[in-house]
């Protein structure tokens with residue numbers, strides 16, 4: 001699939017930096033603590049971790065939808081205070097407006113003051129990209145969960161953000177569409193190189209898409225409400241697009257699954 | 272497993288119009304048959320229960336004197352004006368209470384007090400301050416129409432899906448733009464049901480309003496017939512009120528279908 005883009009819609013990717021970021025709820029219950037992470041402009045970073053460990057919460061700190069109780073988040077060197085329009089989010093749930101058609105939902109993502117014709121063209125192009133042109137007139141309740149999720153992805157892409165925050169963007173897709181959409185995301189990234197921070201539960205997906213994989217979780221020996229930290233950061237070798245069956249990644253896969261507490265029955269671990 | 276497939280409205284097939292009308296008319300017709308049956312059995316004296324024929328003739332009689340249309344028209348006019356005023360004010364106040372914290376804490380306790388005042392308690396006050404005229408009657412109906420709209424709509428605005436609100440904010444919407452994007456559209460179904468309740472309430476308050484020294488209207492006809500022992504006219508008026516309620520509700524129903532098609536989920 002080819003993507004065209006005009007100079008006017010191309011905004012540069014922006015770096016993201018987290019410095020001692022922590023978030024606790026109700027004063028005491030820590031969800032995140034001491035998160036230090038530098039993401040270079042244009043980099044793709046996967047966030048991996050057990051359910052409920054604070055992945056969505058971490059994304060919310062970067063988007064400015066939520067404020068950390070400790071530390072600072074910076075985009076392109078400038079501190080994030082409040083909802084930041086340099087970033088765009090695709091939520092874990094599609095969160096489409098039920099009374100708007102798919103097309104009009106994608107329009108919501110356009111930057112303010114976008115030229116009408118330019119905006120319409122952009123939306124058209126995105127709908128094609130996420131393979132929803134045929135469904136553009138339907139309401140969210142009339143489309144499948146996977147289609148709704150793709151619409152939500154298109155909405156996030158609409159403003160050509162410097163930072164793209166994706167919370168399990170392909171979670172509701174069937175295995176086949178999922179692979180197509182992964183390639184699509186890489187295509188988009190090649191043409192419009194945003195910095196991408198995405199959450200996934202899928203180790204394969206993380207290794208296929210990301211430059212680095214960040215494993216989030218509570219340190220062993222600590223109580224659950226002591227807050228999740230970065231357990232490890234893995235740099236994925238090789239250039240994209242990667243071979244999905246790459247054996248060289250097998251040990252990384254085992255390492256990550258191990259970090260997630262999944263037994264891999266890998267020779268190295270069955271000794 | 273996550274359940275991310277959005278809830279689809281189950282598609283219950285609509286019955287054909289003829290069947291719907293037949294079903295809707297079944298209970299009233301059965302009641303009419305029962306009524307006629309009791310008359311035929313002749314177990315209730317006619318000063319306690321007039322026959323359907325007598326009620327019909329009472330209507331014909333009023334019509335011949337040129338009064339029936341006037342009573343119906345003047346009452347309908349009062350209801351429509353009162354309903355329009357009351358629901359517009361209701362929408363405005365509901366927006367204030369539903370969208371601003373100040374509005375909520377300042378106005379809503381006061382209004383829940385006012386809401387509990389029964390319609391009959393307003394009658395002497397309105398008569399005293401506005402006089403025995405159209406204004407006082409229409410005002411009473413407006414009060415009746417105000418509360419359903421206010422209650423339902425302010426509740427809906429206050430309970431807008433926080434996830435959708437957050438999505439709107441994430442894409443740079445705030446204030447009036449966010450209101451137009453998320454809150455108002457999601458409140459539309461509530462606005463419609465509020466209006467429907469308000470219309471029904473307007474007819475209820477009409478009768479109380481026409482206790483205010485009216486010389487025309489169905490409420491007047493009701494009290495007048497009662498005072499004169501014209502039980503046939505009493506029955507006629509009750510039937511007319513029911514009929515008018517059905518007709519106006521059906522009109523709002525058409526509006527409802529249109530709005531829900533455009534703004535419903």
Ligand SMILES: Nc1ncnc2c1ncn2[C@@H]1O[C@H](COP(=O)(O)OP(=O)(O)OP(=O)(O)O)[C@@H](O)[C@H]1O
Nearest residue numbers: 025026031049050051052053054055056057058092
């Ligand atoms: N607004 C909030 N108020 C209180 N607690 C919250 C709030 N938001 C998140 N939490 C808590 O933070 C923790 C992490 O939630 P989060 O949604 O970030 O997890 P997650 O890693 O995204 O999980 P999943 O993989 O299941 O999506 C949970 O224990 C949750 O209860």
Ligand SMILES: [Mg+2]
Nearest residue numbers: 055056092167
């Ligand atoms: Mg999550």
